[in-house]
Amino acid sequence: MRRIHDFHGGIYPPERKGLSNTPPLRKARMPEELVLPLAQHIGPPAKPQVAVGDRVLGGQRLTDLSGLPVHAPTSGHVSAIEERPVPHASGLRGPCIVIACDGLDEWGEGDRFEDFRKADRGELIAHLHASGIAGMGGAGFPTARKLPRDEASSIPTLIINGTECEPYITADDILMRERAAQIVEGVEILAHIAGSREILIGIEDNKPEAIAAMREAVRGREAMEIMVFPTKYPSGGEKQLIEILTGRQVPSGGLPSDLGILCQNVGTAVAVADAVLRGRPLVSRITTVTGETPQRPGNFEVLIGTPMRQLLAEAGCSLPTGSEARRLIMGGPMMGVTMPDADCPIVKTTNCLLVPAADELGNDQTAQACIRCGHCAEACPASLLPQQLYWYARARDHERLEEHHLADCIECGACSFVCPSNIPLVQYYRASKAAIREQRAEDARSERARQRFEARQQRIERAAAEKEAKRAKRKRAAMAKAADKASSDAGGSAGEADPIQAAIARAKARRAAQADGAADAEGAAAEAAAKLAKVEARLEKARATLAADDGSDPAISAALRKAVETTEAKLAEARAAVPAPVAETEQA
């Protein structure tokens, strides 16, 4: 038997789990329409691979593999791909695939592994990704990305999180009671992929039935150990659970894998078993509907994409359309977010819908001033100083916030819970974290803009310098030519060697003559001679091109021939323009 450890801080809020953990698990009715948001997890959304009007079968993948894919939870046809309200604190809309269900629930043939122990590790990880499996505990981190890719990076300890420390929620409790065998199957697959030798299953002591069911299911399996520990919020946080079970702390800014630990939720284990052994991607989950408003609270197995309104109706809770009279919270009372709209769909991370009565949570009082009582620092499970963070957040002092390790805050809400002044501390931290992230992105952007600006400046300078160099070169060449011409005039025979040089020299001579105000006739003759030389050169080139033409395209050959003819005509014209005596003189 291992020793149970404790972590710093933590609180004991009213559990209220009795509201929903007594009725048995119910299967939610299939809705007429399922709305599947494309982004249900951290990272970029996947791209749809179906078109409006396509018929889809249950379990069919609807997107490509660029993000975490989503699958059709039942058969039907795609009725729309559009922006719909999604369960997000912002209340914004997001891209969704909408499926009109046909009620037949026809399923396609899914890939499965007969014996996962013989399968390649990479293949299993790819299968988990293609099955759209994300952490079911809350954050929805893609499971495949947590798993080690090769033998060398095996993770010795696998921790299975059945803690469910947040008040009201009983989805994992009911899952462990009803599907312990499937959890164990999933755990075996995860342990095989991760190469873990030691498996710790952590459960809080307020779930005796779940503990009994899990003990029964792991009987005879040496590597697995059920560890029961006292109830305290937030012992289900990844870092807190690791400390409870192993006594080791994940370093600030580090990951559990740095300690050789992999943490997965019990719900994720069931999803893994379904995907690998039964070829069933993640298309449904267990969601708790609770609070004092629903008349029949309890746990429901619900298809991903079911509108929240329908699930609430099944639990005996009707919300008016449009502006909501009551609060609807996705998640628990500590970490949940208020939904802007009951038409939002259930997504992979929706573990609970909480509809409290008006005075049930009682945290709507106005915030008072911080009196520096220090209760928050005693409650903080991450050993931070919430009151200091609060002041720095208000002052927007990002540097100090980072010095005080704001990034280690898990936003559990323990500090807000104990605050006698009702200060919404977590809201300050969330806003500050976002502001810091934005500042970083902004810095990166401005750095890129600076580089682009400087590159452009350099390019412009270089172009200007090149232009200047060319101009200087031309000037030098002209001066050299002029000198040449002067010497050739003196020598008399230099022009014969190179007709083009001669032509240029003549043109120069003409210009010089014009400048001197000499006779125009000589200039005209020189010009005509220059033109003649130019036309001759062009004709030569045209003939060469015509000779090189292979005649494959008659249109091109014709065009080339025509070009030669035109040039010949021009040459004749140029010859005629050259006064005979001058031409003869040149020939001589």
Added chain:
Amino acid sequence: MITFIEQYPLLAALAAMLALGLAFGALLGFASIRFRAEGNPIADQINSILPQTQCGQCGYPGCRPYAEAIADGEAINKCPPGGEAGIQALADLLDVEPLPLDAEHGTEKVKSVAFIHEDDCIGCTKCIQACPVDAIVGAAKQMHTVISDECTGCDLCVEPCPVDCIEMHPLPTTLANWHWELPKIEVGPVIIASDRETVSDREQAA
């Protein structure tokens, strides 16, 4: 030597001080040449705070020249894209009083990016030449378009467009860039009871 010091202690002391002064002066002079910092490090730090929109609203041809001007004593409140936060950062760096943004050079606006109405574009390349960060692609007589990820929202391309087909669009809030805001503070920074505003204060304000 020793006899000289004994005979004229005052002169000896003066001579010693002079010799020391010359020696250290030479050392400092050597060091200032040998260890001279390349460029202007203060201007570099200022430049890293400026938002690099290269918009020229400050009256300088880009962020770097303005940074150099600030290092030479120019006012720090001439950068509208940097806004109050930028002025605060500059004030912290230079240890001067933060000033309110100089309205003469423009006001702080929402971040936006340029958008070219591609149907109206005649392909004149004037905007391409105006863009300080090469964020517009296109060629003569071809349609142009903005690489919105690279656009700094400097406005410089709007003016040269002969057919007025460039607009500045504010950046939309999406699921990817949405974030929590700080809670609205309902109580002021109240620390002790006497800090609270009194009824008479409120009446005066009204």
